Amino acid sequence: MQKNVFYNYLKHPETLNQESLTELKTLVKNYPTFQSAWMLLLKNLKILDHPDFEQYLKQGAIHVADRRILYHFIHQEIPKNEEQSPAETLVDPLALEYMTPGFYRLQEPTEQKDESLVDLIRSIRKKEVTKELEEVDQPVEEKEEEKSDNSFVTETLAKIYWQQKHYRKAIQAYENLSLKYPEKSTYFAGQIEKIKKLTN
Known part of the structure; x- marks a missing residue:
């Protein structure tokens, strides 16, 4: 279907007929998210009963995103007076707005909606900037502790921390292992005590 033909149907729904019905069915089949095409198809079906x-x-x-507009469009009386201003109907604004397939908006958002979206x-x-600033201000050790995932803590890692004299990390690793493997919690508690004796 040509764009100007589609535009004309939107502007003058009284011209919808059996031929336009076939074209609109094809259009919604090819572009299932084209809301205006669905609206015209439904209007066409309604006109033909x-x-x-x-x-x-x-x-x-x-x-169709806004079913109220769909309802009003389908049940809108077709003006008998050809000289009626298009602005008095819902048809012309729709024609101006929804010429492309996949266009999701059915009406111009109000300024209030725009402002609330901007806000x-x-x-x-x-919030994102504040979070980034907090992360920058945070000490490196704290960041590393937060980033370390308890699920990857192993006994070998705890021993490496111990050997490299990162006693605080080693203690934390053994505490996490104690929670992860409660059956070995006595052994891990013993390791923690040894590290604490070294640090004192």
Whole structure:
């Protein structure tokens, strides 16, 4: 379907007919996330009083973000007066907004929504910057302790810490091993005592 034909259907839904129905079915098959195409297809089915309307409505409702707009669009009376301003209907704004497949927005967000979204993004960025600054201020030893994952602590690692005279890390490793292997907790407690005697 050509873009100008699609635009014309949006602007003048009274022109929807059996031929447009076939084209719109093909369009939603090829572009299942194209909301405006679904809306036009459902409008077309409604105008033709097609028996498949209910079936397509169930499918289309999934692909349309705002079902209130869909409802109003489907049930909107087609103006008999051709001179009626397009701004008075829902059709023209939709035509202007939803020309491309996969376009998800059905209406212009209000300024308030824009501001709240901007505020949300700012607060997230502020939290990220604060977290980064806290990490920079944090001593290197504390960072390493936080990053060390208890699941990778082994007895060999604890011995290496001990041999390299990283007594605090060795004690912490044995404490983690004691929690991980409670059946050997007496042995690990003995190792911790030996290290503490060396440090005193």
